[in-house]
Amino acid sequence: MPEFFHDRRLYYTPIEFALKHIGGTWKMPILWRLQGEAQRFSELKKDIPHITDKMLTSQLRELETKGLVKRIVLPGTTPRVEYSLTDKGKTAIPVIETIMKYGFGLMQEEGIEWPH
Template sequence: MPDFFHDRKLYYTPIEFAIAHIGGTWKMPILWRLQNNVLRFSELKKDIPHITDKMLTSQLKELESKGLIHRTVYPEVPPKVEYNITEKGKKAIPVIEVIMKYGYDLIKEAGIEYPPLK
């Protein structure tokens, strides 16, 4: 596979390029939650309990800059901001589903009880 540049960064494979868009701990969970819902920051934060405010903010900005989500700001006091997935972002959902299934398979294969009993 030939390497290529985009935004002054060298990519070696299309896989690396895709991971730059949806990879990491939080981007896929954010996209997953937005696939059927328009959510506010506080709703995302509540639904993803281990993410910090700073990390959620940075991940939302990255997803928005890549065109995977859209941010709508309403001119109210206090400001109301909502996030929704774009058509480009929706294309990532089948990929996320496959990765999630693979993760479940690996968990089962490792003999891990999931979800863990509380």
């Protein structure tokens, strides 16, 4: 498979390129939680309790830069911000679901129970 450059970085496979967009500890959980409806920062933070404010902010910005998440500023006396999936972000959901099912299968093989 030929290697390629993008944004001054060398990639060896399309998998590596895809994981640059959705990989890491927090990006997939954030995308997964946004699949239903737009959410505010505080809602995401509450739903992902182990993520720090700084990391959530950083990951949301990266996802926004990659075009997977859009940030919507809602007018009002106190401006509110919501995050939602873009069409591009929605295409990542089946990939995340497949990885999740694979993970559950591996956990089951190892006898690890997960509360459903």
